[in-house]
Amino acid sequence: MAPMLSSVPQVTAPEIGLTTDKNIAFDSTPSKKEASVVDTTISPPPDGGLKAWTQVLMGHLVLINTWGYLTSFGLFQSYYTTALNSTPSAVSWIGSVQIFCVYIIGAFSGRALDAGQYRPILIVGSLLQLIGIFMTSLSTKYWHLFLAQGVCKGLGDGLLFCPTVSLVATYFSTKRVLAMSCTASGAATGGIIFPIIARQLLPTIGFGWTVRVMGFVVLFNAIIVVSIARVRLPPRKTGPLVELAAFREPSYTLFCIGMFFNLWAVYYAYFYISSFGKDIIGVSSSTSIVLLLVMNAIGIPGRLIPALIADYFLGPVNTIVIVSLFAGTLFFCWAAISNVGSLYAFCILYGFFGAGIQSLFPASCVSLTSDPQKIGVRTGMVFTVMSIPSLTGPPIAGALIESRGGSFLYAQMFGGAAFMGGMLTLMSARVAKTGWVWRKRM
Helix, strand or coil, X not given: CCCCCCCCCCCCHHHHCCCCCCCCCCCCCCCHHHHCCECCCCCCCCCCCHHHHHHHHHHHHHHHHHHHHHCCHHHHHHHHHHHCCCCHHHHHHHHHHHHHHHHHHHHHHHHHHHCCCHXXXXXXXXXXXXXXXXXXXXXXXXXXXXXXXXXXXHHHHHHHHHHHHHHHHCCCCCCHHHHHHHHHCHHHHHHHHHXXXXXXXXXXXXXXXXXXXXXXXXXXXXXXHHHHCCECCCCCCCCCCCCHHHHHCHHHHHHHHHHHHHHHHHCHHHHHHHHHHHHHHCCCHHHHHHHHHHHHHCHHHHHHHHHHHHHHHHCXXXXXXXXXXXXXXXXXXXXXXXXXXXXXXXXXXXHHHHHHHXXXXXXXXXXXXXXXXXXXXXXXXXXXHHHHHHHHHHHHHHHHHHHCCCCCHHHHHHHHHHHHHHHHHHHHHHHHHHCCCCCCCC
């Protein structure tokens, strides 16, 4: 589970909804509150330099605090199932609601950057994250955790993710893919940091203080983020939030359906790999956390390599079709795993392809959109649609595990079939856009 904007085609600023056209009339000027972080001059993206790469660092830290914490939910899933004597499906709703909030809120919070309200969003989102984490450390019942970690932390993540990634994109043109990949890799960095904290501290100081230590890491990052964040472009009028006419285009509709299937399955392994290691393979609690750590760590090359392949060779749609095929095949193979060595191999391979799916889908949406002025609204619409499978996928998998008496077979088949359905539908979206010319880069 991770950010999804690490691969962005080489487009001009208007194509991402952030214009540098001097003829645009801005509807407002930066408020005094915003003045300290807004550079009011309009100029071409610096495409490098200290200030630009400082914003990449800022974005990387935001992704650690958002998707890095989210992709570590597997360690919470395993702990809550045992400590609360709860079902896997019920526990997974906590993590699913977090992801749901990132997508459903992100579809609207991205507009805050255009409207000149990034600093208020940044501060409020960071505060909600911290409140959610520290209240999680005090929680003793399921509904406490649902509200603190699922709702409060999820709302904070949703406020921060989309506008931060959009801000970083405004600083780059030819180096945008590299910059966005470095930003998105924060999800993998966080996916290493938080499981290491849990592995080292959980057995010695207990759950409450372990989560508080994670909260102090998030607080440290948030202080740096607020200190160095700088908005490059002045405020402007925002575009429409919805363009229903997009669904009349077969390629766009099929793309949404294909990614719905993919997002139904992609987070399942991140949630349940630790539980699978403990309950099915019989590894220790410490080793089960290492499995999640390995899967998240591989997400760094998993975001960078597919993004570069898409950018220089195949195009994002062609690449995500191939990546979805491998991810689905791995899910079917997961059902045959019966020892620790094979499980580590699965974590490495799926960590790569699972991260690739997450990083490629916004860029794929961009490549299917002919009108650059509609890219922002159409990407936001996809985010809204993707909130539904992200919310329901892991709980469905948990219910399938329960129905099988603790066996993961039904859930593994469900995930594999979802990936294959997504792959075939994405192929159909490509054909609807370009016909049967398979060599065309798309």
